[in-house]
Amino acid sequence: MSIYYLQQLSAPSQQRDSHIQLREITQQQTHHSRRLYQQVGEAWQWLDKLSWSEQQWQEYAEAPNLRTFVGMLNGEEIGYFELLRHDDDSVEVHYFGLQPKFIGQGLGGKFLELCAQCAWEWQALRVWLHTCDLDHPHALKNYQARGFVIYKVES
Structure with a gap:
């Protein structure tokens, strides 16, 4: 299995004219983070957090350097992403x-x-993420089409 690390070193042009609406999760973060992780990640073998205790989920989901957003379309949740801010002022797309x-x-x-x-609106100096061969077959191409550039590959 290969893991691909990608980054953006500058913000892409602003295009917030989407029919997808974003809602940041600021209440009951633990519940929503676990639910979204399970629902979205099941098909992609996201297994690392399934054995976490309630306390582990709470510490993770309520950390001050983590933000969780849900995409909404016609009143339905289409997906989610989590942004994790690191000490070097980079922001990682932790889950998407x-x-x-x-x-x-x-x-x-x-x-x-x-x-x-x-x-980028979180004052990032760099935005980065990683994906692997277990993710959707078009994930890597999608990231690259949106301006993310591979900077490291692990096999």
Whole structure:
């Protein structure tokens, strides 16, 4: 399995004219973070947090350097992303994904653009993420099409 690390070193042009609306999760973060992680990650074998205790989820989801956003379309959650701010003022797209029923509808690219804009609006010096061969087959191409550039590959 290969892991691809990608980054943006400058903000892309602003394009907030999307039909996708963003809602930041500021209440019941633990509940929402766990639910979204399970719903979105199930198809992609996101397993590392499934055994976490309630306390571990709470410490993670309520950390001051983590923000969670949900994408909404016609009143339905289409997916979510989490942004993690690091001490070097970089912002990592820690998790990003669509709910299963919205995959394949052409929403991923616009949702990723909104995600990157939110990261840059958090005064990031760099926005980065990683993906792997277990993610959606078009994930890497989607990231690259939105201005993310590979800077490291692990096999």
